Amino acid sequence: MTKAKATKTVEKPDFSSELHQMIKVKLYLRNIPDVDNLCRVYAYVYVNNQKGYLDTGIKVQASDWDPKDRLVKSSHPKCNDFNLILKQSLARVNEIAINYRLSEKQLSFKLLQKAFFADEGSLNFISWCRKDIDKREHEMVAAATMALHHSVLNKFAEFCNGNMPFFEIDERTLATFEKWLRVKKSNSINTVHKNMKVLRLYFNRAIREGLMKQTPFGTFKMKKEKSQPDCLSESELNKAFEIYRSNRLTEERQSVLRVFLFGCCTGLRISDLKRLTWSNVMGKTLVFSMYKTRNTAPIMVKVPLTNTAFRLMRDAGSSRGIIFETPENDSYANKVLKHALSAMNVADKIHFHTARHTFATHYLRKNKGDIVTLKTLMGHSKIEQTMVYLTVDEDWLHEGMANFGEWI
Structure with a gap:
């Protein structure tokens, strides 16, 4: 008795896919030839009760398409390359579906389509x-x-x-x-x-953009320490002016230091200092629109100019147009500033924003904490932004108690 020869069944790869009943995808030739008699191959997708077609970019004649294997026939001269692209398209759909499933997000055909054609x-x-x-x-x-x-x-x-x-x-x-x-x-x-x-x-x-469902920052608490802004003490500010008046710096360092000291006298940000023109000077007042960022609405600010501020402006040498010449790159300007004040050993707190902090801190100390006026001068929209500069000077305590009066 002859034993029946066991036949080994070789399964052909099935390039359709189903992921937890979430998505089904298969390749489909749309048998509508174009002017070159070529038909487009699409990935037909069924996802969460929604269906649609994704263009794979492959076009072949209908006679070159194998409807059983859903691939380009081996007789086509570019069958290997075309079929590789088609398999990658299916893999791309599966990858997107897996990512959405692992992130526990609901996938729609519209989101799938957007992700499929994205980079x-x-x-x-x-x-x-x-x-x-x-x-x-x-x-x-x-x-x-x-x-x-x-x-x-x-x-x-x-x-x-x-x-x-x-x-x-x-x-x-x-x-x-x-x-x-x-x-x-x-x-x-x-x-x-x-x-x-x-x-x-x-x-x-x-x-x-629909790439995430919710932010991971939901209940995440970002830690922050309360700290006073970097600023120069009165003696340090006097020393900076001494260095400026000595005229021993290079032209570039002298110019950058001049702009910094003007910021200490006015509280302007470096972005505003760069834009200042003589047309912003109205008598003894600086009038200009202050921008914190380029996307925020401008705030009209009026800053009375001291004699020192006027002197610094005249020292800049121009009489029209831009008042101060500054390096285009802010980081480079800060490096030049540190070199200019290297003799002071304050490099750890010297940068252009230190000028704004210095102005605010000294204004409050010399005006007994007049936070409301400072808010206007600084162009702050909220008083909380200005409060960061408010510290109680010990002299204010003694003077305040002396004014309180005596009853015994």
């Missing part, structure tokens, strides 16, 4: 951020702001080795990154806080 990097937070930052730079966001954002993203990319899918980001990711910044990068608590605020901004932008 591969759109599912990776780092890659998406880099593209979004480039987009924001074209939106005229301040250069210093974008430099900070690039720095934060580079840190986050280093932290996760350049790969962080959206669905993997949660509160534990943020907590680990926060610790990494403090331990690995030796960042202060407030620097870490600033970095985390930048990350939160991009998570919110990703949510608006």
Whole structure:
């Protein structure tokens, strides 16, 4: 008796896919030839009771399509390349579905379509951020702001080795990154806080684009220490003016120091100092529109000018147009400023924003805490922004108690 020879069934790969009853996808040739007698191949998708077609970009004649295997026939000269692209299209759909399932987000055909035709990097937070930052730079966001954002993203990319899918980001990711910044990068608590605020901004932008359902910052608490802004003491400010009056600095350092000292006399930000023109001078008052960022509404500010401020303006040498010549790059301007004041040993707190803090602090000390007037001079929209400069001087305590009166 002859034994029946066992036949080995070789299963052909099935390139359709079903993921937990969430999505079905298969390749489909739309048999409507174009002018070149070619028909388009689509990925037919059924997702959560919604269906649609995704163009794979492949076009072949109907006779070159195998309806059983749902692939281009081997007789076609480009069958290997075309079939590879088709398989990658199916894999792309599956990858998107898996990412949504792991992130516990509801996938619709519209979201699938958007993700399918987006760049591969759109599912990776780092890659998406880099593209979004480039987009924001074209939106005229301040250069210093974008430099900070690039720095934060580079840190986050280093932290996760350049790969962080959206669905993997949660509160534990943020907590680990926060610790990494403090331990690995030796960042202060407030620097870490600033970095985390930048990350939160991009998570919110990703949510608006439909790439995330909710922010991982939901219940995450960002730590911040209360600290007084960097400012020069009265003796340090006097020393800075002595260095300026000595005329021993290079022309560039003298020019940068002049702008810094003018900021100490007026409280202007470096962005406003760069824009000042003689047309902003009305008699003995500086009148101009103050911008905190390029996307915020301007605030009209009037700052009375002291004799010292006038002298600094005249020293700048111009009589029309821009008053002060400053380096275009703010970071470079800060480096020049540190060199100009290197003899003072205050490099750790010298930067152009120190001028604004110095003005505010000394104004309050010389005007017994007149916070309301300072708010107007600083162009603050909320009194809380100005309150950070308010500290109680010991002389005010003694003077206040002396004015209280005696009854015995």
